[in-house]
Amino acid sequence: MCGSIQPSSPVGFKGFGIAKEKLETRVPFVHEGEEFALGHGSVLIAAITSCTNTSNPSVMLGAGLLAKKAVEAGLKVQPYIKTSLSPGSGVVTRYLQESGVLPHLTALGFHIAGYGCMTCIGNSGPLDEHVVAAIEKGDLVCCGVLSGNRNFEGRIHPHTRANYLASPPLVIAYALAGTVAIDFQSQPIGHSSEDGKPVYLRDIWPSPEEIREVELKHVLPHMFQEVYGNIGRGNERWNSLDAPEGTLYSWDPESTYIRSPPFFSNMTKELKGVSSVEDAHVLLFLGDSVTTDHISPAGNIARNSPAARYLTARGVTPREFNTYGSRRGNDEVMARGTFANIRLVNKFLGRAAPRTIHFPSGDEMDVYEAAERYREEGRPLIILAGKDYGSGSSRDWAAKGPFLQGIKAVIAESFERIHRSNLVGMGIMPLEFLPGESPDTLGLTGKETFCIDIPRDLKPKQTLTVKVSGGQEFGAVARFDTDVELTYFRHGGILNYMIRKMLN
The missing domain is CATH 3.30.499.10 (Aconitase, domain 3)
Structure with missing residues (x-):
């Protein structure tokens, strides 16, 4: 046990x-x-x-x-x-x-x-x-x-x-x-x-x-x-389902379970290149052992959550909310569910709650709503974290959700192996503090803004300079561990890379 x-x-x-x-x-x-x-x-x-x-x-x-x-x-x-x-x-x-x-x-x-x-x-x-x-x-x-x-x-x-x-x-x-x-x-x-x-x-x-x-x-x-011999035969209820034919899925705009994903909405056929991150705010300041369940919960949708408000506005009753896991085909629900775990401890608050501070206004709000306000203001976002960020299940939405919330980079003391790879796959930079350094040793409060200089000839595991408002600078290792991962990142993620590869 x-x-x-x-x-x-x-x-x-x-x-x-x-x-x-x-x-x-x-x-x-x-x-x-x-x-x-x-x-x-x-x-x-x-x-x-x-x-x-x-x-x-x-x-x-x-x-x-x-x-x-x-x-x-x-x-x-x-x-x-x-x-x-x-x-x-x-x-x-x-x-x-x-x-x-x-x-x-x-x-x-x-x-x-x-x-x-x-x-x-x-x-x-x-x-x-x-x-x-x-x-x-x-x-x-x-x-x-x-x-x-x-x-x-x-x-x-x-x-x-x-x-x-x-x-x-x-x-x-x-x-x-x-x-x-x-x-x-x-x-x-x-x-x-x-x-x-x-x-x-x-x-x-x-x-x-x-x-x-x-x-x-x-x-x-x-x-x-x-x-096992009868698995392929299904059962009467399964066999009686009316399923559409053809090779293309017919999206239902009214569905609250499955939506056409937005990952290619702003994609161009030609590669634009990577830009440095300028004046990014910290959406969340997290400690050690933040799991993929903290980042993207799969369980019940709380009745007072942003996802619940989205579903209610579309006529879904609380009894029919179901779970995040069941609605992972709907990016609107999953983006709102990102960092919605009630056990998430954000150092900005000092307590467990799926909330954060929007620092330009000083308002406390749900994490998703803060991310949306930053997006409307045109402000990029990063996350500060401790050791073993992304431990737990290898959950793809723990990288997709932060991408949809506008996260450009996660600066952590260390990463769980698979989650680091998933972040790269969604075009999010995993940056690691230098050995012996952490937000505490550097005196970071998370209230600062951050600039990350990304050179055109970025190499695997290169140490980058992170500039902090107020004049402070520190080094961070870009955890792109291979040239292939750098290729994915330059394309904005593995999905964009595969689409461009197919088009060419």
């Missing part, structure tokens, strides 16, 4: 800043007519989710056998905990059915939700409004436990500040316990609903021999052959 805000972070509440006198905070609430209470560590989401280990028969059958024994012992999962089961393939469903464990998983709330990206990418759906109110009232650090492989801050759900990665059996165990603040060795996982006796995890944990016996009996080759 690992967590709580990225796969490499330790299990526990370290870093959440919970005051000692508030560790035992309990907030009562009513759910479906029954009273419950939440505290720090309460589990709100328990998901056996599609990626990583949900095609492993041993752990999936182990989870099923654990569920079977839990039901037989009279244990239940609290009804306010959002549970889900997303098998890695239809074969998993077959052997869960054939082995007889699926009804027990269902009895604990682990219904099959489907096959595909689920909780791991933020498709967990909303929590009960009374649960959310209790979290906000007590400023609680509540939790998600999932069998996926990503748990970056703000990714799983905006109201589960701690999210842990665990095996499918442990997902069920923590769902039964209702909290991660438990020692399974010394504390019962629950009490029987029949006689009230304590039940420990060791009482219901299946042995390797039990799991192996069921696996040998019910995971059979013909299941794989039948399921």
Whole structure:
């Protein structure tokens, strides 16, 4: 098991800043007519989710056998905990059915939700409004436990500040316990609903021999052959869809899901060359370990966000907002969703919020709206950041979104490898502070304006001069690591390069 805000972070509440006198905070609430209470560590989401280990028969059958024994012992999962089961393939469903464990998983709330990206990418759906109110009232650090492989801050759900990665059996165990603040060795996982006796995890944990016996009996080759052999046939609903024919897509201007992308709107057939960046303002001043989930969230669209206002203006009700991931074919939504993660910490504000300061006016506003105001004023933008900028998923919109917001360069102490490459692919300059230097050592506040001199004969990893308003200068390494990357940059990104190559 690992967590709580990225796969490499330790299990526990370290870093959440919970005051000692508030560790035992309990907030009562009513759910479906029954009273419950939440505290720090309460589990709100328990998901056996599609990626990583949900095609492993041993752990999936182990989870099923654990569920079977839990039901037989009279244990239940609290009804306010959002549970889900997303098998890695239809074969998993077959052997869960054939082995007889699926009804027990269902009895604990682990219904099959489907096959595909689920909780791991933020498709967990909303929590009960009374649960959310209790979290906000007590400023609680509540939790998600999932069998996926990503748990970056703000990714799983905006109201589960701690999210842990665990095996499918442990997902069920923590769902039964209702909290991660438990020692399974010394504390019962629950009490029987029949006689009230304590039940420990060791009482219901299946042995390797039990799991192996069921696996040998019910995971059979013909299941794989039948399921995968029928994939191309689809199903009645899929086959009845009315799909247009032809090689060109017919764009629907009324669609809020798919729009013609704007990346080629101002493109010219001839290469214009690269210009230096003049008098750029800092849109965001960020710290270390800013992930692609901070930059371009894939989960729920908050009702008070710029993306929500865009959708509402087009007749979409909050119930139909869906997620950023589902609307990534709409650049208007995704540009508004860039830096919309509620866990984003901007040093201009000193708190977590998807907002920034428009320095010419001094106004605080949503990041997208500030970027739009800068664009209207004709002011280029940059980002200042710390170490490991762009860690996490290799999400293309984490580069596309900043491009659409007018970001010309990101100056960071270091970059995650794939995200740096994606920035280059969108024509954004990744600049790295020289060793031993950082915004702090250079005394940068982010309120300055910046000029970046880009020579015509720019070479890979060349040190450029960055001039700061007030007369200060510092060096930064242009993280174009190859001549090919420089070619992409000179074309304004890999998309423009490929189009020009096709035209020629």
